Amino acid sequence: MDVPAPPTRPARARATLLSLAQAAGVSISTVSRALRGDARISPATRRRIDALAAEAGYAPNALARTLLGGRSGLIGLVLGPMQNPFYPALLEELVAQAAERGLRLLLLHAGEGSMDDRTAQALLQYQVDGCLVTSAALPSRIAAICAGNDVPLVMINRVAREHGAAVCCDNAEGGARLADFLLAGGHRRFAVVGGNADTSTSLDRERGFVERLAARGVALACRFDGGATREGGWAAGERIAAMPPGERPDAVFAVGDGLAMGLIDALRAGAVPVGASVEGEGVEAAGAVSVVGFDGVAAALRPPYALTTIVQPLRAVVRRGLDLLLARMEDPAAPDELVTLRGTLHVGRSARLPAGAATGASHGDAGRETG
Amino acid sequence: MDVPAPPTRPARARATLLSLAQAAGVSISTVSRALRGDARISPATRRRIDALAAEAGYAPNALARTLLGGRSGLIGLVLGPMQNPFYPALLEELVAQAAERGLRLLLLHAGEGSMDDRTAQALLQYQVDGCLVTSAALPSRIAAICAGNDVPLVMINRVAREHGAAVCCDNAEGGARLADFLLAGGHRRFAVVGGNADTSTSLDRERGFVERLAARGVALACRFDGGATREGGWAAGERIAAMPPGERPDAVFAVGDGLAMGLIDALRAGAVPVGASVEGEGVEAAGAVSVVGFDGVAAALRPPYALTTIVQPLRAVVRRGLDLLLARMEDPAAPDELVTLRGTLHVGRSARLPAGAATGASHGDAGRETG
DNA sequence: GAATTTTGTTCAAACCTTTGCACAAGGAAA
């Protein structure tokens, strides 16, 4: 009558405190304490249990631990448009630093599209300890859920529109510094290639640049819309290359490195010399156009671009972002805080140098805090 | 004597089944069943509980649910080097499709660096249901942990070295198809710009290309090492541009779109015309070099590159990757499986056309399965 | 009106970990 149960796949179940306790002949709590290094457990017992755990490949169940009311160790992550080369770099740094701090990233969103409700709910379902947003357009659902459930929210590379903590580079100051550099280089006709019109980051950079020019009595000769992609930079470069040399700007600020690289490609394809890079060593070609960017993406710093740009202190930006988040996990009532980090002017060969300056040096206090 | 407890931040605790049950005056199980749509709960009760839950913004605790022995809904994700523009695109698609299926991605690693032990342990601690690897160099710790703990592992865009399931584009076939296209275009001198020497993907593409050429009695004129970055493509392009026109190859296969774009930039900067794009509309400049790539990254398909390339069926690749993973979650004993999807030849303007062919068309069965 | 089914709800166990408290054994001090 009684048919024996079918031989279910043996697949020895994953080790738990219980299985270790049975193997060691002690109680569950002893195992737990031994593994956590509690001083009350005798060295002999601890060694025995440690060996057993190592052999079984035991890993404590973070979910059960979280259930006790502690931290989940999970951080929700909302990523911006990945075409902008700054974001992949930011992502790598973020993953590395989060791991160093023992935090895990729960990837909720990447790119431009909108977020469905279920995804937003995941924030709550998985009990994330906090949320990190690098996206320019903060999904409002995420903001609402975080606000309504005491989930700390920190934005990186963008300032908070209404509230929340944020860390970003001093965009306006960087723009101004580039204006100074170009002015010192003796440039006369300035152009800007703008980014997304709805990101504070782009707007601040452009504003800082234009206002510094204005303060020196110089007006912008022309302006292009780049839309934050490399292609946008190329399109602007084509138009610049097509201008008669007399009207052509001799200095162009592209508000992101991706834009700047596309721009340089187009100028070169149009046989327009860029910065000091054609004749080399400071002797520049006649009619050369200087190009400067912003972000300090690795690919832009190296040849063939050797871009003069403001290098964002990426490590510090990420570090402070995580600091802000952890602080708000400790104290959810912490006031909104905006941290602004000053970038570094990296002098490459894409822009004519001021008299007497040397290529390759970096100026400015990297990561000095001003917020 | 008794000091009243300091007024701890009220911060009404998050809604749970218990709090809802108390509010509704029913038991916890009734609430659970009502929310899950169990037919045994009366419509009146259900409506009341639904309203209460909506008002409280209730979201079930996925961690507690997982503890019951079910699925966590978490997938561990190991990302490859983000400089290769294919990976950001893959990431966006993956995030979107995972969300559609109700899966969450736990981001374990991004980039080239190695993984620390704690991160690898996270796989077990957070009870991931499976693991997805897009990295070319599979971290061995991850592989070991997955194998030892019945965690299904699926690789995307690379074949398994020893074991495991994988989905990737038919790289060799794509390389061969490009060779055919270039041969039909009447090219004579062929070059290859190779990628990472240790990724099966790059090697297969190159092999497919070279073998097809050989089968037609043509040998490679020269070969460059690109190292999978845009800069590598640029370097190869500079060397090609510097060759005397007689020795210069008239067709170059860059094994990735990033390489191809860098290559084109360098050729243009060196005033070497590329494909049919200079004179436009099929009439090509004298001494033009045709460039073809592989991947079908959006930026490469559009102007200014208009690259002729093999477009990976990205959506299908991701879909099948998740299929494989889910299948292995159902049945961990499922045999290793390799799915190969055929790409589509996208004819742009970066390579001379065979007589009578039209630009912009796509040839080949997108995503036809062969594995 | 009693027996039976249907309907709606509750009980209790299980998942795994952490931790306050209790407990036992052994040694030292009184």
Added chain:
DNA sequence: TTTCCTTGTGCAAAGGTTTGAACAAAATTC
């Protein structure tokens, strides 16, 4: 010998959810 302290361990509760089984009340059948 009693009392107290130290050292090492076990007990049990808690955390939120799911689910099989039990239970009560109402509706149906004879």
